[in-house]
Amino acid sequence: NAGVTQTPKFQVLKTGQSMTLQCAQDMNHEYMSWYRQDPGMGLRLIHYSVGAGITDQGEVPNGYNVSRSTTEDFPLRLLSAAPSQTSVYFCASSYSPGGGTDTQYFGPGTRLTVL
Amino acid sequence: AQSVAQPEDQVNVAEGNPLTVKCTYSVSGNPYLFWYVQYPNRGLQFLLKYITGDNLVKGSYGFEAEFNKSQTSFHPKKPSALVSDSALYFCAAYSLYGNNRLAFGKGNQVVVIP
Numbered sequence: 367n368a369g370v371t372q373t374p375k376f377q378v379l380k381t382g383q384s385m386t387l388q389c390a391q392d393m394n395h396e397y398m399s400w401y402r403q404d405p406g407m408g409l410r411l412i413h414y415s416v417g418a419g420i421t422d423q424g425e426v427p428n429g430y431n432v433s434r435s436t437t438e439d440f441p442l443r444l445l446s447a448a449p450s451q452t453s454v455y456f457c458a459s460s461y462s463p464g465g466g467t468d469t470q471y472f473g474p475g476t477r478l479t480v481l
Numbered sequence: 482a483q484s485v486a487q488p489e490d491q492v493n494v495a496e497g498n499p500l501t502v503k504c505t506y507s508v509s510g511n512p513y514l515f516w517y518v519q520y521p522n523r524g525l526q527f528l529l530k531y532i533t534g535d536n537l538v539k540g541s542y543g544f545e546a547e548f549n550k551s552q553t554s555f556h557p558k559k560p561s562a563l564v565s566d567s568a569l570y571f572c573a574a575y576s577l578y579g580n581n582r583l584a585f586g587k588g589n590q591v592v593v594i595p
Contacts, residue, residue, distance in 0.1 A: 408571060
């Protein structure tokens, strides 16, 4: 049981490049989400999904896309990277589709730098 | 919408002394409250939670917290801090009557001094 896995661990992009951050969980969790962590700002929700085929925007969705074709995978796409997207990105999952009613399981994070 | 306040950016405590991390919340209806801990260069790990029932909850790593509805607070406490407790601590709150988002505080950096 690997839990929540994220790839890559580190990434450097140039402004304007696109990329996909991968997230997978093997716990059959309904709810999955993406957060970004910036110093002094805590965790901010980017996008979330309450089940396969269902996604919705969080607090800071601009510049990011998501899809949920399977229960296990929830990739985050940066469409055209900007320096403001330099951050640490965490994927999380929980059993309940209610989002915040259940313990979240976090991946190890992806540290992204946009030059 | 729900919100969380963690008033102290950093908490310094001597090893062996009591450790308290503070969190107050604002939600509509009954809150779901969580604490997570982040060790250096790691993801967040679950520490403890209050959903319903007994106001005193026990969590991981020797922490316990009391849910105080009148003061809208949920502060984890540990009677004797260890150097290994040095980490970033996050409080989070959710409500069924909110915007379907788990709101995180800005985090408390705990430094335990040997």
